[in-house]
Amino acid sequence: MSNLNSLNMSIAQIRYFIKVVECNSFTKASQQLNMSQSSISKNISSLEQTLELQLFIRENKRIIITEAGIYLYKEFKEAIKKIDQAIDESHILQGGYSNNLTIGGLDAHRPDAFVLPLVKKFKKVYKNISIQVENWSVQDVRHKLIDGELDIIFTVLYDVEQLNKEIFDYKVVAECTLSVGMLETNPLCEKSEITILDLKDSHFVSISPQYTPSYNHLLKEICTSHGFQPKITYYTSSANSLISNLRNNKEVFICDEFYRDYLNKSVCWKPLKGTISGIAVAWKKDNKKKSVRLFIDSINL
Template structure:
């Protein structure tokens, strides 16, 4: 599959019609249709269904759109970095889970840009599982994730920062006046928890038992939408402090007792040449 033809397909998927995509690509409609037909034959799948007005992507077409965007993004960033003579110039793709530590990274990146204005950043937000997957596929240069993480798979730097777990509740919740939250306090409370695969281990250690006895009614990927349900006093959310700004809202964050603290790491693929770049970033404020 040629990158040129992949770009044709993504343009058609975006524009919804072959005629409009042909204009964008400066191709004739028959030429574009022929290229798409050959792409389907090469892959052995049907990518879209032509309707009276718009095309509809098949399941295979939806999959190719997702992966095709990732492929072209990787090609673009790789090309930009290879064409630049400066080892810390070009494009840096950064992924981050939900942690206040990104403010620290933001300060360093600001200083880096002042020193090397040719650097560009591509930011991706997701939970740790999402970030790790994109690092594995080479779509991110490095990621910012909280512990635990499978460090035997990655190189990493542990930041001099920690995050604190607690519970996010509505001001009208019975627990809202608590200064701290204990495992006994949340028994029976309808809870949302992060769907990150390794969070269960953290909760089990804090609870002193499996989290199965908690009243977990759902999970969240990123906290913002979950916080909207908390505002309605439908549920409470086990989460990290500072991700949601509670000032001026009816939301209250209550820290865990005993404290549930996690460290924060910058991680990247083993045997990559990123360490030199990270050394340059961290040397700015040293």
């Protein structure tokens, strides 16, 4: 194939291809991109003709990515990431900043509890560093750190402990006990504090291990360490949904005081005796950005 042929493909086509691979479906990709399925299909076919490569095998209503497609997906994904980073860096330079910092927080946590105060304090000292803060689920935040999309993340202690210590480092920002959330009609509300054994006959609302396996692991670990298996009666897709799925006076869920809905008056909250939770800030050891080191050093414990 002549290298000149590659000049006929567009960045948009590459993005469409990446989305189709990740969705494993033309239909789902078109829905997420807010485009017609026929438009996506035509763009992918055009890309295949331009590159003289078969990227997908079409079988009835399903697609199978080829070996060539798998290789191109990995290379295109990295190339698009570098293009986006270059554009972001250019905007930072144009805005008069010397460096940037991307920070990820948890969408189920109160931003005023730790992230915003620390960022505000840092900005006062380092006015020439551009800071972007975005919030996602526990799983998404960790994956974005692993993939290099984020420089620093604030996450729950039980999840940061799952990171590879040879690649990542972390610092504990705050510690507290775990807490139990339940309806006010739950008999356990009469106690001043709750022990883990008090939860033996409770029914747990849990985040699905499909979305946050570390939460499920924590729940099972604290229960089995006291001789019983947690009776999980309902799984949610996110921590934000825990409070909305307490359906009777036997159901409970586990969180801590940094949970966004903590102290919501419609729910009874009790500390869980003998447990430890907390928030940690984590980063990649090989991240050479000066702004990362400056931010970590600015956190006074």
